[in-house]
Amino acid sequence: MLTGAPRGTKDILPDQVGHWQRIEAVIRQICREYGYAEIRTPVFEHREVFHRGVGETTDIVQKETYDFHDRGNRELTLRPEGTAPVVRALLEHKLYAGPLPVKMYYVGPMFRFGRPQMGRQRQFHQFGIEVFGAAGAGADAEVISLAMDFYRRLGLLDLTLLVNSIGCPVCRPAHRQALCDFFGPRATELCEDCRNRLDRNPLRVLDCKQERCQELSRGAPATVDHLCPACAEHFAAVRELLEAAGVAYTVDPGLVRGLDYYTRTAFEIISRDIGAQASVGGGGRYDHLVETLGGPPVPGIGFGLGLERLVLVMENRGLLAVTAEPARDVFVAMAGDGTGPVAFGLVQALRARGIVVETDCLARSLKAQMKTADRFQAPVVVIIGEAELARGVVTVRLMQTGEQQEVPLAGALEYVGGILNERKKCAG
Numbered sequence: 071m072l073t074g075a076p077r078g079t080k081d082i083l084p085d086q087v088g089h090w091q092r093i094e095a096v097i098r099q100i101c102r103e104y105g106y107a108e109i110r111t112p113v114f115e116h117r118e119v120f121h122r123g124v125g126e127t128t129d130i131v132q133k134e135t136y137d138f139h140d141r142g143n144r145e146l147t148l149r150p151e152g153t154a155p156v157v158r159a160l161l162e163h164k165l166y167a168g169p170l171p172v173k174m175y176y177v178g179p180m181f182r183f184g185r186p187q188m189g190r191q192r193q194f195h196q197f198g199i200e201v202f203g204a205a206g207a208g209a210d211a212e213v214i215s216l217a218m219d220f221y222r223r224l225g226l227l228d229l230t231l232l233v234n235s236i237g238c239p240v241c242r243p244a245h246r247q248a249l250c251d252f253f254g255p256r257a258t259e260l261c262e263d264c265r266n267r268l269d270r271n272p273l274r275v276l277d278c279k280q281e282r283c284q285e286l287s288r289g290a291p292a293t294v295d296h297l298c299p300a301c302a303e304h305f306a307a308v309r310e311l312l313e314a315a316g317v318a319y320t321v322d323p324g325l326v327r328g329l330d331y332y333t334r335t336a337f338e339i340i341s342r343d344i345g346a347q348a349s350v351g352g353g354g355r356y357d358h359l360v361e362t363l364g365g366p367p368v369p370g371i372g373f374g375l376g377l378e379r380l381v382l383v384m385e386n387r388g389l390l391a392v393t394a395e396p397a398r399d400v401f402v403a404m405a406g407d408g409t410g411p412v413a414f415g416l417v418q419a420l421r422a423r424g425i426v427v428e429t430d431c432l433a434r435s436l437k438a439q440m441k442t443a444d445r446f447q448a449p450v451v452v453i454i455g456e457a458e459l460a461r462g463v464v465t466v467r468l469m470q471t472g473e474q475q476e477v478p479l480a481g482a483l484e485y486v487g488g489i490l491n492e493r494k495k496c497a498g
């Protein structure tokens with residue numbers, strides 16, 4: 071029987087969806103305030119977009135993508151991250167040719183065939199922003215500040231922000247040499263992946279998840295010590311702007327992004343809530359990614375935040391209360407032949423006025439309907455009875471006092487609307 075969702079996927083049930091909607095509302099609000107427009111790209115792309123845009127040699131592309139052929143034998147991939155598709159869209163629609171910078175955000179599901187674990191799903195959700203066409207430190211500071219502001223608005227005040235600069239193609243050769251000199255004598259102790267990395271891109275050894283490699287990386291030459299004057303100046307400017315905005319950070323020389331199109335600023339946000347120190351999000355500058363994907367030289371910077379982990383952290387801290395079902399303003403009950411259509415007509419007329427109405431769809435007894443009205447905390451119940459209807463009236467009951475009033479059916483809409491307005495005035 072197919073009664074389980076596929077491994078690594080998860081239903082978000084009605085009693086949890088309020089958490090997600092709350093987070094999404096904060097995302098839309100903060101992005102509006104910072105001037106970021108939403109972009110929605112397809113969940114799958116030509117495989118090439120990710121092979122070039124995420125990096126042929128990354129674990130994500132080598133081991134974790136959902137690759138498939140469609141019925142037209144096209145090679146497609148479910149998006150494992152959000153940046154490459156956004157760059158693809160930027161190029162396709164020549165957004166870089168309009169006013170700069172282009173500031174966009176996205177929220178949606180991503181797909182990675184990884185081992186499911188706490189807070190990691192095969193279908194997971196990310197919120198990300200991207201800025202194109204702004205090389206200055208102001209863009210870096212804005213992107214980082216938006217991320218921290220986002221967490222602050224959700225009540226997460228004690229996250230750790232790590233920042234680093236990984237330099238540019240000008241300063242990289244000297245650092246690369248220093249890394250080779252450092253790791254060279256211990257190359258045989260590195261994992262197999264890292265031995266390969268040592269030849270191609272030794273920076274990525276620093277990023278290895280193997281414990282032994284991490285130990286060996288301790289004391290390795292830091293990118294920040296090999297920055298060219300332009301990169302050093304840029305990094306200093308980013309830090310100065312963060313300080314000016316009161317955004318606390320720690321420089322972490324071990325924070326790297328090993329792909330060639332990543333440049334200068336890299337950052338990561340750490341929470342201690344889910345087991346060991348865990349990254350809840352991160353990002354950085356990718357001044358050569360647009361070119362790598364076949365476009366003109368357009369600098370870029372952005373971040374991506376996993377929402378599953380965020381929900382976990384917030385739940386652990388009790389920041390996501392169980393959302394109660396919204397109370398109804400009115401319950402329309404009915405009893406007897408021929409009352410159904412009249413009831414439904416009234417329900418829809420009330421709803422058209424923005425009044426929150428519930429009614430009975432199960433042909434329950436009047437007593438059961440009144441219980442339901444109680445459960446929904448409806449202050450007003452309209453009872454449409456067969457005998458009353460024959461006289462052209464309905465009964466309106468105020469649940470708090472038990473007061474009842476017969477009113478003409480034709481005037482019921484106005485009457486109920488009036489009661490609710492009075493209540494609103496008293497409440498407000």
Ligand SMILES: [Zn+2]
Pocket residue numbers: 237238239240241242297298299300301302
């Ligand atoms: Zn440089």
Ligand SMILES: [Zn+2]
Pocket residue numbers: 260261262263264275278279280283
């Ligand atoms: Zn390794």
